[in-house]
Structures are given as structure tokens and as C-alpha cells.
Amino acid sequence: MINFELIIGVIEIVMIATTPLVFASIGELVTEKSGVLNLGIEGIMLVGAVMAFITLVTTGSYIIAFGISLLSGVLMSVLFAFFVLILMSNQIATGLSLTIFGIGLSSMLGKEFIGIPIEGLNPWYLVILSFLIVFLVSYFLNKTKNGLVLRAVGESHTSAHALGYNVILVRFLSIIFGGSMCALAGFYISICYAPMWQEGMTAGRGWIALAIVVFATWKPRNVLIGAYIFGGVTIIQMNLQAIGLRLPAQLFSMAPYVVTLIVLVIISSNQLRIKLSAPASLTIPFYKGR
Amino acid sequence: MKSLFAYISVLFLIFFGSVFADQKKVGFIYIGPPGDHGWTYMHDQGRQYMEDTLGDKVSSTYIENVPENADAVRAIRKLAESGHDLIFTTSFNYMDQTMEVAKDFPDINFEHATGYKRSDNISTYSGRFYEGRMIEGHIAGKMSKSNTIGYIASFPIPEVVRGINAFYLAASKVNPDIKMKIIWVFTWYDPGKEADAANTLINQGADIIVQHTDTYAPCQAAEKAGVYAFGQASNQESFCPNSHLTAIEDVWGPYYAERAQAVVDGSWSSQDTWDGMQKGMVVMSPYNESLMSADLIAEAQAMEEGIKDGSLHPFTGPIYDQEGKLVVEDGDVASDGMLLGMNFYVQGIDGELP
Numbered sequence: 001m002i003n004f005e006l007i008i009g010v011i012e013i014v015m016i017a018t019t020p021l022v023f024a025s026i027g028e029l030v031t032e033k034s035g036v037l038n039l040g041i042e043g044i045m046l047v048g049a050v051m052a053f054i055t056l057v058t059t060g061s062y063i064i065a066f067g068i069s070l071l072s073g074v075l076m077s078v079l080f081a082f083f084v085l086i087l088m089s090n091q092i093a094t095g096l097s098l099t100i101f102g103i104g105l106s107s108m109l110g111k112e113f114i115g116i117p118i119e120g121l122n123p124w125y126l127v128i129l130s131f132l133i134v135f136l137v138s139y140f141l142n143k144t145k146n147g148l149v150l151r152a153v154g155e156s157h158t159s160a161h162a163l164g165y166n167v168i169l170v171r172f173l174s175i176i177f178g179g180s181m182c183a184l185a186g187f188y189i190s191i192c193y194a195p196m197w198q199e200g201m202t203a204g205r206g207w208i209a210l211a212i213v214v215f216a217t218w219k220p221r222n223v224l225i226g227a228y229i230f231g232g233v234t235i236i237q238m239n240l241q242a243i244g245l246r247l248p249a250q251l252f253s254m255a256p257y258v259v260t261l262i263v264l265v266i267i268s269s270n271q272l273r274i275k276l277s278a279p280a281s282l283t284i285p286f287y288k289g290r
Numbered sequence: 291m292k293s294l295f296a297y298i299s300v301l302f303l304i305f306f307g308s309v310f311a312d313q314k315k316v317g318f319i320y321i322g323p324p325g326d327h328g329w330t331y332m333h334d335q336g337r338q339y340m341e342d343t344l345g346d347k348v349s350s351t352y353i354e355n356v357p358e359n360a361d362a363v364r365a366i367r368k369l370a371e372s373g374h375d376l377i378f379t380t381s382f383n384y385m386d387q388t389m390e391v392a393k394d395f396p397d398i399n400f401e402h403a404t405g406y407k408r409s410d411n412i413s414t415y416s417g418r419f420y421e422g423r424m425i426e427g428h429i430a431g432k433m434s435k436s437n438t439i440g441y442i443a444s445f446p447i448p449e450v451v452r453g454i455n456a457f458y459l460a461a462s463k464v465n466p467d468i469k470m471k472i473i474w475v476f477t478w479y480d481p482g483k484e485a486d487a488a489n490t491l492i493n494q495g496a497d498i499i500v501q502h503t504d505t506y507a508p509c510q511a512a513e514k515a516g517v518y519a520f521g522q523a524s525n526q527e528s529f530c531p532n533s534h535l536t537a538i539e540d541v542w543g544p545y546y547a548e549r550a551q552a553v554v555d556g557s558w559s560s561q562d563t564w565d566g567m568q569k570g571m572v573v574m575s576p577y578n579e580s581l582m583s584a585d586l587i588a589e590a591q592a593m594e595e596g597i598k599d600g601s602l603h604p605f606t607g608p609i610y611d612q613e614g615k616l617v618v619e620d621g622d623v624a625s626d627g628m629l630l631g632m633n634f635y636v637q638g639i640d641g642e643l644p
Binding site: 006009010013016017020107111114115117120189193194195196198199200201202203205234235238239241242243244245248250253 | 322323325326327354355440471472473474475476477479480481482483484485486487489490491493494505506507510514528529640641644
């Protein structure tokens with residue numbers, strides 16, 4: 001006999017666990033589509049999480065916490081954009097520094113707020129919002145002129161520039177969108193998912209989001225699939241353990257990363273890379289006038 | 291004029307140098323942040339207790355969030371090179387890293403928590419937390435209505451396995467129908483994942499959540515779902531007042547003070563310490579009077595007394611492993627050696643150790 005209540009429960013837990021991955025990876029996807037790789041996801045998430053928590057504790061308003069959290073994501077990404085777009089620093093090094101900076105900054109800001117109990121926000125609002133955002137991004141990238149411009153900038157910034165598009169502005173906005181989504185993921189983690197502030201509480205989800213973008217071969221709807229596979233495998237593995245099935249838990253935890261590796265190997269061959277729609281100008285800085 | 295300044299500063303240096311010369315520096319390596327309200331928090335409470343007790347005789351520093359890999363070597367070495375006299379490494383998987391650094395610094399004393407490798411300048415220490423697990427198991431056996439306990443386990447090391455077995459032995463003694471569902475999350479610290487595991491167990495019918503991970507996320511999840519939970523490492527009642535039954539608290543302060551004093555006296559030597567309730571290293575948080583009956587609280591307190599005076603031992607035979615092999619004879623208690631290397635489930639627990 002199939003126990004429907006149990007299955008619905010599992011689906012609920014999967015959705016709640018996957019949502020932060022959806023936010024972070026859809027944001028990163030847009031940033032990467034414009035040709036910028038932001039490795040600062042984890043750091044922005046943490047800053048978004050701590051700012052949301054601090055604001056909620058001090059003001060008691062979810063709305064203000066939401067706003068401040070998004071704002072902190074915007075500020076972090078402006079910082080990143082300034083380095084990689086204006087100073088043309090190496091994107092990988094800058095992104096990594098942003099993560100390290102975010103980990104430290106969030107720990108420092110949150111020092112006084114550890115262990116304060118809060119009333120968590122019902123996660124379902126943001127679960128629904130995550131689906132909405134994915135479909136909006138998908139529509140924007142595939143069906144609108146501005147979406148096409150964004151993709152063009154990511155494919156060949158010199159051509160886009162020659163056509164008269166403002167490459168720097170497009171990338172700037174994409175980075176900001178990506179950063180806000182990461183902050184939103186952070187908000188979700190500290191306010192809805194596990195309502196608390198703990199140092200480093202995102203526990204590597206930013207890196208998983210990065211893998212999901214590759215796994216999704218830079219297609220918004222695939223992000224949803226990828227995120228749900230990553231999130232689902234973890235939860236299903238937990239359920240099998242709890243049922244008492246004799247399965248190697250380690251293998252299950254490994255599966256999504258193995259698949260990502262395979263995807264990475266495939267796209268390292270150039271022909272396929274184009275077919276899989278990886279942005280051709282990814283990580284290449286844009287020098288005006290060249 | 292300039293030389294006068296120089297003289298004064300030199301005098302100052304000599305003066306303070308002599309004041310601090312006797313002060314011993316004690317360093318700590320933490321796996322998490324002191325604010326986790328769990329494992330690391332309690333070690334930090336112990337560190338503060340040591341400072342308060344010994345006053346000027348010691349000063350202390352700590353490095354937090356040190357991963358259990360090669361980074362730990364760097365962190366321990368950093369403390370060793372910066373003039374520390376005594377270094378506590380407070381997680382099981384710092385064991386080999388502590389060994390590696392300690393052999394380069396024979397004049398510095400090391401203390402490794404929950405491990406078993408010692409040398410001339412490495413002591414080991416741990417708490418008999420399984421004594422607390424026995425009491426939790428007894429309470430759970432009496433209080434579960436669904437006869438299903440959800441247990442969130444971190445890594446399959448003897449410390450964790452021992453806790454599971456002690457819990458189950460006590461629970462099944464008072465309730466033979468009790469079933470344990472165990473989820474290994476392979477992390478000490480991931481609030482999201484810990485909450486997922488708790489929700490999964492609750493979804494599968496568990497009405498009491500036990501955890502061997504470091505944050506209060508599982509207890510919060512239990513509170514939200516309206517089931518009971520045990521806190522971990524410290525009293526977590528403020529985060530889940532309507533579900534928190536009790537918690538096993540790790541009290542390190544007196545031990546840290548004693549060992550630091552030994553360094554001050556010059557009497558420190560390598561040893562192995564494994565203390566429990568009797569010495570106050572393991573303490574039960576106040577039992578939740580609004581959730582537990584007075585009788586049950588009295589039973590739990592009587593068990594505490596029994597463990598302290600030695601009349602009660604969580605691993606009293608006959609104990610069988612999952613294959614039905616007798617591992618502890620009727621009337622015997624498990625030896626410390628067996629407890630320290632415990633790598634099997636006792637009979638009655640479903641599933642396989644990962």
C-alpha cells in the first residue's frame with residue numbers, strides 16, 4: 001500500500017530544502033549568461049542571511065528584513081561589479097575573495113545575534129516565489145529583446161558593443177540581479193528554512209548552486225530540474241535511511257556531484273559547449289574599444 | 291631625552307615581562323563557532339571557567355571554525371608557535387593532526403578531546419555522554435506514543451554509535467516495541483540539513499527527536515511539528531520550550547582548570563581521562579516539568595544517582611549485537627575498551643552502520 005501522506009510529506013520537505021538552491025542558481029545563471037562568473041555566491045548568501053536576521057530581530061518586520069536582505073545583496077554585488085567591470089580584475093579571484101569576505105563580514109555582524117530565538121516565516125511564500133522567478137527569467141531570456149541583448153553580451157561582448165549595446169551596463173545589472181537572488185536565498189535560510197543565525201549556516205549551498213548552473217547547461221528551466229535533483233537526492237536518501245534500507249548513504253550524497261563532473265567533461269569539448277549554450281565570453285573581461 | 295624614553299620603555303618591558311613570565315598561555319581549537327549553543331559553546335564555557343578560576347595564572351586564546359583536515363595542522367601549529375603552553379584540540383578528527391604537530395613541539399602539552407592516541411605530550415579526555423543517553427532512552431521509551439524514535443546521527447564513529455546503543459538499550463528495556471529510525475547526515479554542523487533530517491523523521495512517524503549534531507535546528511523543527519526532542523551538548527530549552535525534555539550537558543570547565551593548573555605547577559603529564567556524571571563532566575539539563583510527569587522525573591533522577599554511585603551502567607549484559615552474538619555476558623558491564631571502539635549496533639536496531 002502506498003502511503004500518500006508520507007509521500008506528500010517527503011515532497012514538502014524536498015521543496016523546502018531545495019528552494020535556496022533555486023534562488024541562488026537562477027541568479028547565478030543570469031550573471032553567467034551575461035558573461036560574468038561570480039564565485040561570491042556563498043558570501044553574498046551569508047551576508048543576506050545575517051542582515052535578514054538582524055533586521056528581523058531589531059524591527060520585527062519580515063517585509064523590512066526582506067528589503068534589507070535584498071539591499072545587502074545588491075551592495076555586495078556592486079562591490080563585485082566594481083572590481084570585475086571597472087577595474088577588470090580576474091573574475092575567479094574576485095569572486096573567491098567576495099566569498100571569503102562575506103563569510104567574515106557575516107560572522108562579525110552576527111556575533112551579537114547568535115542564539116536569539118525568532119518566529120520563522122512560513123517558507124511556502126518563497127517556495128512559490130522561486131518558481132515564479134524561474135519562469136520570469138526563462139521568459140525574459142528567451143522571449144524578450146532585452147533578454148536577447150543580455151545573451152548576446154555573454155556570447156560575444158565585442159559584437160554586442162559594435163552593435164551599440166552597453167556591455168558594462170548589461171553586465172552590471174546582471175550581477176546585481178544575481179547578487180539579490182543570492183541574498184534572497186540567504187534570507188530564506190535564516191528566516192524560513194532554519195530560523196536562526198549561525199556562522200557559516202549556508203554550509204556550502206552556494207557552491208552547489210554553482211554546480212547546478214553547469215548541470216542545467218545554462219537553461220533556466222533546467223535549473224529547476226537540477227536543483228530538485230540535488231535537493232531531492234539528499235532528502236530521499238534520508239528517507240531510505242530512516243526506513244532502514246541498506247544503501248550506502250555516501251554514494252547517494254555523491255551522485256549529484258558525479259553528474260556535474262560528467263557534464264563538465266562533456267562541455268569541455270568545444271562543439272558540444274556551444275550546443276549546451278554555455279556563454280562564450282564567460283569570465284573574459286571586456287575592454288572597451290577593442 | 292630620546293634615551294630616557296628608551297630606558298623607560300625597557301624598564302616597562304622588563305616589569306611587564308616579569309609579571310607575565312609566569313602566566314601560562316592556553317590555546318583551544320574549535321570545530322564550530324562558540325555561539326553554536328552546542329558542542330563548541332560548551333568548550334568555550336569551559337575555557338571561560340578556567341580563566342575565571344585561575345585568574346592571572348593563565349591567559350587563553352581560541353581559533354574557531356577549524357575544519358578537520360590539513361587546515362587543523364596549520365591552526366594547531368599556529369598556536370604552538372605563538373608561545374602556548376597547553377593546547378586543547380576539541381574534536382575527534384583532530385586526532386592525527388594533533389599527533390603530527392605535537393611531535394614537533396615536545397615542550398608543549400596537548401590535550402585531545404574524545405580521541406584515543408596519546409604520547410608523552412598528548413593527553414586525551416572525554417565525557418561519558420552515553421550515561422546521559424541512557425536516561426534519555428528511558429524517558430523516550432516511556433513517553434513515545436508512536437513507539438518510534440527519530441535519531442539524527444553525524445558520523446559513524448564510536449562516540450556516536452555508543453550513544454545510539456545506550457539510548458536504544460534503555461528505551462527498549464522499558465518499551466520492547468520501541469523502534470529507532472536513524473539518519474546519518476555526515477556533518478556536525480548544517481542547520482538546514484539537520485532540520486531536513488528532523489522533518490523527515492517526524493514525517494515517518496517519529497514523535498521524539500534525538501540528535502547527535504551541533505545546532506538547535508532539530509529541536510526547533512520538533513517544536514514546530516509538536517513532537518518532543520532532546521537538546522544536545524547544552525540546555526536548548528529556550529529555543530524549543532514546548533518540546534525540549536532535557537539535554538546532556540558537557541561540562542568541561544573543572545577539567546580545563548585542573549589541567550591548566552597542572553601546567554602552572556609543572557606537574558602535567560600525559561594521561562587519559564574519561565569522566566561522567568560522577569565527576570560532573572556530564573550533567574542532565576533540568577527536566578521539563580510541564581511535559582514530563584513527576585514520576586518520570588523522579589525515575590530519571592534516581593537513574594542519575596545510580597549512575598553516579600556505580601550501581602547502574604548503561605551497558606549491562608546480556609547485550610547481543612545485530613547478528614545475535616553475545617557481546618557482554620549476563621551480569622557483566624562492557625569494558626572501556628569495548629565502549630571506546632564500539633562499531634556495531636546492538637540487537638533490535640534496524641539498518642546497518644554506514
